[in-house]
Amino acid sequence: MILVSGLVTIWSHQNSITHPETVSVLGQGGIIGGGEVDHELSSRPNYWFLAKTDLEVVKISREEFKLFWQGQITFEWDYKYNFLKNVGLFKGLP
Numbered sequence: 891m892i893l894v895s896g897l898v899t900i901w902s903h904q905n906s907i908t909h910p911e912t913v914s915v916l917g918q919g920g921i922i923g924g925g926e927v928d929h930e931l932s933s934r935p936n937y938w939f940l941a942k943t944d945l946e947v948v949k950i951s952r953e954e955f956k957l958f959w960q961g962q963i964t965f966e967w968d969y970k971y972n973f974l975k976n977v978g979l980f981k982g983l984p
Contacts, residue, residue, distance in 0.1 A: 891921070891922045891923055891947040891948065891949045892919065892920070892921055892922075892947060892948045892950075893916055893917065893918055893919065893920040893921075893922070893945065893946070893947055894918065894946040894947060894948055895918055895943075895944075895945070895946040896917070896918075896941060896942070896943040896944055896945035896946060896947075897915060897916070897917050897941070897942040897943050898915070898916045898920065898922070898939050898940065898941050898942065898945065899912055899914075899915050899916075899939070899940045899942055900912070900913045900914040900915070900916065900931055900937055900938070900939055900940075901913060901937065901938055901939075901940060902934075902936055902937045902938075903936055903938075904934075904936035904937075910938075913931065913937065914931065915942075922939070922947075923952070924955060924959070925952065925956075927955075927959060
């Protein structure tokens, strides 16, 4: 799942059941269940997730997610450049 909006806190009680520690806080763009991408946090038995706000998520299959993730990593530099040079913040740069 990809968080579109909202906040999720990930807690672990692996070291202490009475004093769980905050492992991460995920916001917009956060990934839950992404395997290596989320460092397997969603599959660890002593970790739990607490939604701090209402959440909006996009759920896609793991295989599709892997394709999208790999695509962002291997995306050709000139395609990135051509995309970014049309973003308002970067307009006018060589």
